[in-house]
Every structure is written in structure tokens, then in C-alpha cells.
Amino acid sequence: GFCLQQVCCLSVLMMAGSTLRKVKSRSWKKQRHFRLLEDGLTIWYKSRWAGKGHSTFSVMDVEAVREGHQSEVMLSIAEEFPAELCFTLVFHGRQGNLDLVADSPEEAQAWIQGVRKLIHKAQTMDEQERQDQWVRDWFQKADKNKDGKMNFKEVKKLLKMMNVEMNEDNALHLFTMADKCESGSLEIEQFVHFYQMLTQRDEVWKVFQDYSGDGERLTLEELETFLRLEQGEGDQSSQHAQQLIQRYEPSETAVKESSMSLEGFQMYLCSQEGSVFNPALLELQQDMNQPLSHYFISSSHNTYLLEDQLRGQSSLEAYIQALKRGCRCVEVDCWDGSDGEPVVYHGHTLTSKILFRDIISTLKEYAFKVSDFPVIVSLENHCGVEQQTVMATHLRQILGEMLLTAPLDGQIPHMLPSPQELRGKILLKAKKIGGLETHLDETLTDEVSDEDETANGDAESPSKSKLSRELSDLVVYCKSVHFHGFEHARSQAKCYEMSSFSESKAKKLAKDAGSEFIRCNARQLCRTYPSGLRTDSSNYNPQDMWNVGCQIVALNFQTAGLEMDLNDGRFRQNGCCGYVLKPDFMRDADSSFSPDRPEDRPGYKPARLSIQVISAQQLPKVNQKEGSIVDPLVRVEIYGVPQDQTKEETGHINNNGFNPVWNETLNFIVHSPELALVRFVVEDHDKTSRNDFIGQFTLPFTCIQPGYRHIHLLSKDGTAIPPSSVFVNVNVSELT
Known part of the structure; x- marks a missing residue:
């Protein structure tokens, strides 16, 4: 016989892996990384540079291990490599030999003895779990009554001690799998198996192995090489490598040696810096x-x-939520209240009412908590002159200095002021008597057939209505006007005039005159809003409106789903401040860009996006049914100009929400990268009904970091669901 302990030591060394030279002839000698997989039966090897390809063979297929120069190939290189470094694996049947050269006699012996023992073990023993001394030590530490057993409760406590984040259902599932005798407790061997199942991230290990010379750690140089070749970091990779070691390496010894262990490497990959979203672009960094x-x-x-627009609750909370989410344009629907105080609700429906002045007080408190760039109050005014004047009084008294009541420099503007100049200001968007140029008498009849009212089906609104001078005077840069066509806008319109369009009107304009719409939106603001038929407060896709440069694309923030995901994705960049600079070709009043023909614009640079979906981690359980586990798939969706709207998905993996592995590559061509958004969605595959949503993450194409990245998933409501993530390898290149 032989000692089990010895097999363990050799196995551990072989599982850690070695770089050996594979020799095919005197001239063909290449380094390959070899390691024993966790099943103790499979040997895996690959070139450091051969991309994703690797090879494996089973120990079962090996007939014998020959030491020294015992094959034709080995004899041909005998002068170059001494016998004590050389060995040959001989396979059963017709497979060729594998001739290998180790770096040291010790390493050669370890593999020779190790493989021989494994062959022996494979022949004589049943499958035994690989022993992992470290986990055994923990087990012994935690086994207080020394009976060599642990129930689930004790295991949970031990995992907490070992700092393993775990989903309880999943851990219980693995515990049950490891508890072969169904005794309700695990013995040490079973626990080792359980722990390996729980924490194994083979796919991260493989990436680590591609760059680590010794399979144990990444030297500073190796980490730099990884950052340069895989993570797309050019010259800054050297200081960055040093920072990453300082920041993420748990072992003090490794930090002292400026190297990184697998554990540190995994922590870096899971961090904000390892995220698919370039952290530099999360900061406020655009020209404001x-x-x-x-x-x-x-x-x-x-x-x-807060809910739908027929019966829902009107609520101040809804304003707070929207502003907290970075919203910079809120809508206020005002009606005459019974006691002289204007009220806000969805007219002619059963939604509850709130006082106008309470909304303005809420606005004062929350407008600038998340961003200090201006907030626009879009007023839908159904009040008579008297209560309009009450509104004006409330606005002035409650908001004080925050309310913008006159042009910034007292001049008639030829172009709108910037977000920077308007920091901390609240702007009123409403109808105005005359323009900034004129001061007319007390009240004037002004046309009120503003798109807003007519489109919202408000038939009772008279076509002529009185405007209160006091309220009118508070409108400076956002005067609501009826749209009379692009020709009129080009020749007559003032930069402070703006129109509102229902989604169908905006879509029609975009379809018929996309380029004109873009040019008009370079000079003037424009607002779009959901059709009045969407009584369930559903949303339209904002991308169609952004494609023609509409700035104020109003969505029902209270309604979760794809459309709000896109909005959150668009505005997650630039410090979540609620303002994102349009691409340069949309800011030019003479722009010829057309979303239907992106290839016609000067400077057209399409991009190729390739996403290898490697794996996912700890996906949340969707179906609360007892014992149900997700069958996840990943879909990548592109939103942008019409040519860019596309999606691709992986296959689904049965019953694995903890660590499913796909290794599938999805490819895209993006014609207008500056406008595109990329949405990663994970779903639970269902043969008979619609797939269940598990999580998503959306970001602008221009914010993607290439390389090995984690996508930290968000829930349906856009909130984080740690530790759920998807591990990908992203490649972005110019289409040549």
C-alpha cells in the first residue's frame, strides 16, 4: 500500500499546478500550464497565451509514467535537458505519448510520483474527496464537542467565521448534497466537499493561471501584463498594479513582496474597479x-x-423618490382647490389630491440633495387666474432665492444658460404672457392649446384661458409654446421657448424629419411624455426620443421595467447628476446626423462589441416555491439608433443559481456607440411560460471597461442585490 497523506500532499501540489515544457521534437518545445482538477482524476493544461483553448485528459487513460529519456523525442533532446527533469506519460491504446520537462528534479519527481499514485488510486480506490488541510483545521476549530460532526446550524456559524457570504437556501441545498448518509450532519470529509462546492470559482482560477508563472501568485510584472493585455490599461498599468495589491491583497506577506494571491485577484475582480462600468465615468466629469x-x-x-394614473395615491413621497433618483424635471398637475388652495392630482380621475404648496415645500427640501444642477418644474396648469396667483405667491415665498425669476444677466438670451450657471436654481416651465422682451398689461388672453392639455384628453379646457401675470412673470427660460413645425421654429422661435409632445407625436416627427428634430433640439428644449392611453402608467422606450436629441424625456418613475432601466443606465454616469452631455453631432445646429443613417455622418466610427459570458454568482431565488432553483440564462440587449437595436442570449443552465458557467460569446456591431446603451439581463428559463426576471444592469456603451469584469446585478426596482453578479470578458474594438 501507500500512505494516503502522501497522495494528499502530491495532489495538493498538482492541483496548484506547474508550468512544464511540452516537447514534440527538437525544435518544438512549448510551455504549458498543467494542473490536476478537483475531481482528482482529470489533468488540465493550456498555453499561457492560447486565449480560451485548453486540453484535458483523464488519469484513467494513462498507462504508465516513464522517467528520464525513454522516448524517441526525449532521446533527441538529451543533451539539452538532463534525465532527472524529464518524464513521459504513456497513454492506453492509440493515443500518442506526452513528453514533459520540469524546471527542477523535485518538480519532476512530484509529477512522476503523483501521477503514478493517482493511477494506482484510480485502479484500487473509490473516488475519495481531496483533502484540504485548511478547511480541516477550521472544521476542527469549530467542532467544539469533538464528535467530528456538524449540523447545518453549526455549519452556518462556521461559514460566517470563515467569512463566506452565502445564500441560505443554496447552502442548505449543498449541505444536503454533501450529507450522503442523510444524518443531518457533516463529517470532516463531507464538509471539505461541501466547502469546495460552495466556494469554487474555477473560472477565476483559470484566468489567474494564465498569467501566474508559478500558479501560486501574480508578481507585480505578471499583474501588469494582465492589466495591459486583458483589461485594456495601457501605460498606467504599472502604478495601478501596485495600488491594486495594496487595496485588495489580504496576505501581508504578498503585499510586502508586491504580489497578489488568487484570493486578492478575485477580490479585485469583484470590486468596483473590476466592474464593467468604468469607475472614472461614474464621477461628475463632463463639461457642464x-x-x-x-x-x-x-x-x-x-x-x-406612486401607482397608476386612474386610482393611484398622489403623494409627496413620489417627488422625494424621483429627486433621490437624480430626476431634474418634475411634473405638477394643478387644479383649483375648494378653499382657495390649488391642489395637485390627475384631473377627472380618482387619484387622491395633495396641496400645491406642500409639493413646493418638499421640492425646496429635496431638490438639491443628490445634484445641485437646476430642477425644472413642469406645470400643467388647470387653475383659474386667482389660484394661479396663489401658486405664484407660494413659489416665491417657499422657494425664495432658489426660484429663478429673471434672466441671469438681465439680458435677452440668444442661447440658453448652462447647468453650471443655474446651479441650485429651480426653473418654472409654463405658459407666459408675451416673451422676455415684452411687458404687457395685467392679464392677457394667451393661447393655451398646449400639447400637454389637449393630448391628455382634457376636453373641458377652454382654448383661450386667462393667465395670471404673477405666475407668468416667473417663467424665464422654459416658456411653453405650441409647436408650429420645424420651419417656424428655425425662423421664428426663441431659444427659451419649448414644446411638449406626446410619445406618438414625437415618434412621428422623428420618423418623418429626424435630422430636423435634432437640429431644433440643439437650440431649444423639448419635452416628451407618455401617451394618455397608458392608464397603467406604463412607459415608452426613451431611447427613441434620445436618438433625435429630445432632452426632457419624461417617464413614469414609479413604474419599474426596461424603460426605467434605460433611464437609470443613461444617467448613472457623470455623478448621477441628472444631466448628460449629448454627443457632439447632436449639439450642432447645422448637424446632418440622421438616426436612420448613422453611417452618413462625418466621423462615423462603428464599434465591434464582443462579450464572453463566463459565469454568474449567487443569483437570487425568483420562485418562492419549495426547493425550486433557477435555470438562468444571460441576454445582452443593445439600445440605440434603429440599426443598433438588437439582442443575443446564452443557453440556459439547469438548476444552478449559485455558480452557473456558460462560456458563450455574444457579438455585436454598434453603429452609433455614443448613443447606445447596453443592458445585461439574467432570466430564469421557463419552458411553458414567460421567463422570470432575475436581475439586470444597464450602462452607456461609452462607459464599458474592457477585459474580465463583473456585472453587479440590480433588482426590478433598480436597487443592488449583492452578492449577485455575472462574470464576463468584454472586448471592444473599432470596426475596420
Whole structure:
């Protein structure tokens, strides 16, 4: 016989892996990384540079291990490599030999003895779990009554001690799998198996092995090489490598040696810096000194609603939620109240009412908590002159200095001021008597056939209505006007005039005159809003409106789903400040860009996006049914100009939400990268009904970091669901 302990030591060394030279002839000698997989039966090897390819063979297929120069190939290189470094694996049947040269006699012996013992073990023993001394030590530490057993409760406590984040259902599932005798407790061998199942991230290990010379750690140089070749970091890779070691390496010894262990490497990959979203672009970093019309502005529709627009609750909370989410344009629907105080609700429906002045107080408190760039209050005014004047009084008294009541420099503007100049200001968007140029008498009849009212089916609104001078005077840069066509806008319109369009009208304009719409939106603001038929407060896709440069694309913030995911994705960059600079070709009043023909614009540079979906980690359970486990798939969706709207998905993996592995590559061509958003969605595959949503993450194409990245998933409501993530390898290149 032989000692089990010895097999363990050799196995551990072989599982850690070695770089050996594979020799095919005197001239063909290449380094390959070899290691024993966790099953103790499979040997895996690959070239450090051969991309994703690797080879494996089973120990069962090996007939014998020959030491020294015992094959034709080995004899041909005998002068170059001494016998004590050389060995040959001989396979059963017709497979060729594998001739290998180790770096040291000790390493050669370890593999020779190790493989021989494994062959012996494979022949004589049943499958035994690989022993992992470290886990055994923990087990012994935690086994207080020394009976060599642990129930689930004790195991949970031990995992907490070992700092393993785990999903309880999943851990219980693995515990049950490891508890072969169904005794309700694990013995040490079973626990080792359980722990390996729980924490194995083979796919991260493989990446680590590609760059680690010794399979144990990454030297500073190796880490730099990884950052340069895989993570797309050019010259800054050397200081960055040093910072990453300082930041993520748990072993003090490794930090002292400026190297990184597998554990540190995995921590880096799972961190914000290892995220698919370039962390530099999360900060406020765009030019904020351009006219307001040059930005996309995060905007809410029916902001007062928490639910649907027929019966829902009107609520101040809805304003707080929207503003906290970075919204910079809120809607207020005002009606005459019974006691002289204007109220806000969805007219002619059963939604509850809130006082106008309470909304303005809420606004004062929350407008600038998340961002200090201006907030636009879009007023849908159904009040008579008297209560309009009450509204004006509330606005002035409650908001004070925050309310913008006159042009910034007292001049008639030729272009809109910038977000920077308007920091901390609240702007009123409403109808105005005359323009900034004129001061007319007390009240005037002004046309009120503004798109907003007619489109919202408000038939009772008279076509002529009185405007209160006091309220009118508070409108400076956002005067609501009826749209009379692009020709009129080009020749007559002022930069502070703006129109609102229902989604169908905006879509039609975009389809018929996309380029004109873009040019108009370079100079003036424009607002779009969901069709009045969407009584369930559903949303339209904002991308169609962004494609033609509409800035104020109003969405029902209270309604979760794809459309809000896109909005969150668009505005997650630039410090979540609610303003994102439009691409340069949309800020030019003479732009010839057309979303239907992106290839016609000067400077057209399409991109190729390739995403290898490697694996996912700890996906949340969707179906609460007892014992149900997700069958996940990953879909990558592109939103952008019409040519860019596309999606690709992986296959699904049965019953694995903890660590499913796909290794599938999805490829895309993106014609207008500056406008595109990329949405990663994970779903639970269902043969008979619609797939269940598990999680998603959306980001602008321009914010993607290439390389090995984690995508930290968000729930349906856009909130984080740690530790759920998807591990990908992203490649972005110019289409040549």
C-alpha cells in the first residue's frame, strides 16, 4: 500500500499546478500550464497565451509514467535537458505519448510520483474527496464537542467565521448534497466537499493561471501584463498594479513582496474597479458649461403618482423618490382647490389630491440633495387666474432665492444658460404672457392649446384661458409654446421657448424629419411624455426620443421595467447628476446626423462589441416555491439608433443559481456607440411560460471597461442585490 497523506500532499501540489515544457521534437518545445482538477482524476493544461483553448485528459487513460529519456523525442533532446527533469506519460491504446520537462528534479519527481499514485488510486480506490488541510483545521476549530460532526446550524456559524457570504437556501441545498448518509450532519470529509462546492470559482482560477508563472501568485510584472493585455490599461498599468495589491491583497506577506494571491485577484475582480462600468465615468466629469439644450435631462412624468394614473395615491413621497433618483424635471398637475388652495392630482380621475404648496415645500427640501444642477418644474396648469396667483405667491415665498425669476444677466438670451450657471436654481416651465422682451398689461388672453392639455384628453379646457401675470412673470427660460413645425421654429422661435409632445407625436416627427428634430433640439428644449392611453402608467422606450436629441424625456418613475432601466443606465454616469452631455453631432445646429443613417455622418466610427459570458454568482431565488432553483440564462440587449437595436442570449443552465458557467460569446456591431446603451439581463428559463426576471444592469456603451469584469446585478426596482453578479470578458474594438 501507500500512505494516503502522501497522495494528499502530491495532489495538493498538482492541483496548484506547474508550468512544464511540452516537447514534440527538437525544435518544438512549448510551455504549458498543467494542473490536476478537483475531481482528482482529470489533468488540465493550456498555453499561457492560447486565449480560451485548453486540453484535458483523464488519469484513467494513462498507462504508465516513464522517467528520464525513454522516448524517441526525449532521446533527441538529451543533451539539452538532463534525465532527472524529464518524464513521459504513456497513454492506453492509440493515443500518442506526452513528453514533459520540469524546471527542477523535485518538480519532476512530484509529477512522476503523483501521477503514478493517482493511477494506482484510480485502479484500487473509490473516488475519495481531496483533502484540504485548511478547511480541516477550521472544521476542527469549530467542532467544539469533538464528535467530528456538524449540523447545518453549526455549519452556518462556521461559514460566517470563515467569512463566506452565502445564500441560505443554496447552502442548505449543498449541505444536503454533501450529507450522503442523510444524518443531518457533516463529517470532516463531507464538509471539505461541501466547502469546495460552495466556494469554487474555477473560472477565476483559470484566468489567474494564465498569467501566474508559478500558479501560486501574480508578481507585480505578471499583474501588469494582465492589466495591459486583458483589461485594456495601457501605460498606467504599472502604478495601478501596485495600488491594486495594496487595496485588495489580504496576505501581508504578498503585499510586502508586491504580489497578489488568487484570493486578492478575485477580490479585485469583484470590486468596483473590476466592474464593467468604468469607475472614472461614474464621477461628475463632463463639461457642464454648455447650453441646457445640449444635455439629456433625467425627467419624470406625473411625478405625484406612486401607482397608476386612474386610482393611484398622489403623494409627496413620489417627488422625494424621483429627486433621490437624480430626476431634474418634475411634473405638477394643478387644479383649483375648494378653499382657495390649488391642489395637485390627475384631473377627472380618482387619484387622491395633495396641496400645491406642500409639493413646493418638499421640492425646496429635496431638490438639491443628490445634484445641485437646476430642477425644472413642469406645470400643467388647470387653475383659474386667482389660484394661479396663489401658486405664484407660494413659489416665491417657499422657494425664495432658489426660484429663478429673471434672466441671469438681465439680458435677452440668444442661447440658453448652462447647468453650471443655474446651479441650485429651480426653473418654472409654463405658459407666459408675451416673451422676455415684452411687458404687457395685467392679464392677457394667451393661447393655451398646449400639447400637454389637449393630448391628455382634457376636453373641458377652454382654448383661450386667462393667465395670471404673477405666475407668468416667473417663467424665464422654459416658456411653453405650441409647436408650429420645424420651419417656424428655425425662423421664428426663441431659444427659451419649448414644446411638449406626446410619445406618438414625437415618434412621428422623428420618423418623418429626424435630422430636423435634432437640429431644433440643439437650440431649444423639448419635452416628451407618455401617451394618455397608458392608464397603467406604463412607459415608452426613451431611447427613441434620445436618438433625435429630445432632452426632457419624461417617464413614469414609479413604474419599474426596461424603460426605467434605460433611464437609470443613461444617467448613472457623470455623478448621477441628472444631466448628460449629448454627443457632439447632436449639439450642432447645422448637424446632418440622421438616426436612420448613422453611417452618413462625418466621423462615423462603428464599434465591434464582443462579450464572453463566463459565469454568474449567487443569483437570487425568483420562485418562492419549495426547493425550486433557477435555470438562468444571460441576454445582452443593445439600445440605440434603429440599426443598433438588437439582442443575443446564452443557453440556459439547469438548476444552478449559485455558480452557473456558460462560456458563450455574444457579438455585436454598434453603429452609433455614443448613443447606445447596453443592458445585461439574467432570466430564469421557463419552458411553458414567460421567463422570470432575475436581475439586470444597464450602462452607456461609452462607459464599458474592457477585459474580465463583473456585472453587479440590480433588482426590478433598480436597487443592488449583492452578492449577485455575472462574470464576463468584454472586448471592444473599432470596426475596420
